Amino acid sequence: MERPEITNKLTAIFRKVFCNDSLVLSNDLSAHDVEQWDSLSHMLLITEIENEFVIKFKLKDLNKMRNVGDMIDIISLKTDC
Amino acid sequence: MEGITIRNATIHDVPFLVDTIIEAEKSGTETLSYTTIFGLSEIEARKYIANMLLEEIDGCELSISSFKIAVKDDQIAAASAAWIEGLEGIPSNVLKGNLLNYSLPKECIERAFSVNHLLSELHINNISETMQLGLVYVSSGFRGLNLVGLLMEEQIVQLHKIKPNINAIYVQVFANNLSAINSYKKNNFEVILVKESYVKEISQYLPSNKKILMKKELFIK
Numbered sequence: 001m002e003r004p005e006i007t008n009k010l011t012a013i014f015r016k017v018f019c020n021d022s023l024v025l026s027n028d029l030s031a032h033d034v035e036q037w038d039s040l041s042h043m044l045l046i047t048e049i050e051n052e053f054v055i056k057f058k059l060k061d062l063n064k065m066r067n068v069g070d071m072i073d074i075i076s077l078k079t080d081c
Numbered sequence: 082m083e084g085i086t087i088r089n090a091t092i093h094d095v096p097f098l099v100d101t102i103i104e105a106e107k108s109g110t111e112t113l114s115y116t117t118i119f120g121l122s123e124i125e126a127r128k129y130i131a132n133m134l135l136e137e138i139d140g141c142e143l144s145i146s147s148f149k150i151a152v153k154d155d156q157i158a159a160a161s162a163a164w165i166e167g168l169e170g171i172p173s174n175v176l177k178g179n180l181l182n183y184s185l186p187k188e189c190i191e192r193a194f195s196v197n198h199l200l201s202e203l204h205i206n207n208i209s210e211t212m213q214l215g216l217v218y219v220s221s222g223f224r225g226l227n228l229v230g231l232l233m234e235e236q237i238v239q240l241h242k243i244k245p246n247i248n249a250i251y252v253q254v255f256a257n258n259l260s261a262i263n264s265y266k267k268n269n270f271e272v273i274l275v276k277e278s279y280v281k282e283i284s285q286y287l288p289s290n291k292k293i294l295m296k297k298e299l300f301i302k
Contacts, residue, residue: 037204042178065171
């Protein structure tokens, strides 16, 4: 899947999980930048991503994701398989 | 102090670490967020917490490597978790969220969706590259010995070896937990932030609707 398509889908997921319709994603966006990004929100975010892209992350993949850019890289790899 | 030793936790301590996490989460009440949010029984919650600890992911409150154990007269008396926030570039709440996502059944996660917006009101972001004191628990027969102070002192010494220039340690505590707050005050923590939710339902899920952030300045030698 191409990065713009992944970004569009991720934007919808982020807006739903963080209840924020004006949230704009960038590659650098991380948990430091979103006030409500706590452990529970993160768990839900990952679950929504897995459901939307029909993938399952390995724990070691999850723990490599420092920001949205890393997330897109890993989703791109998984959806190209 | 005589007869008390402080050591690193190992996988053999997992049952006591699970007790620590459960009791610290309850914060002196009977409200356990793992049961109220995820719909688990306490027995199930214990099983999943043990599994998450055994993944041995470093850098959060569910990391065996974050814990130190106080032993008195050959008995485990207390434990505390502390870590350097975001040492490897990933915040502790993200690491914990990854473990929850990876370990909990899907139906538990779905259940959490409906309460997420309520609970995030009390979230306080940890500051990167500061020391964070997480979960602390002293067994009932060993209270009054300042084991919290001894554990914390050792945590600070060890974490300073990893990152010597850190000058503060933070702890988050529910406002109802007066004994913990007083214990931290005795150990020179000060309240720097109070976060309160006025949504009534929050008391169904968490021990208190008010969370306190406390800070202790560290003097670098």
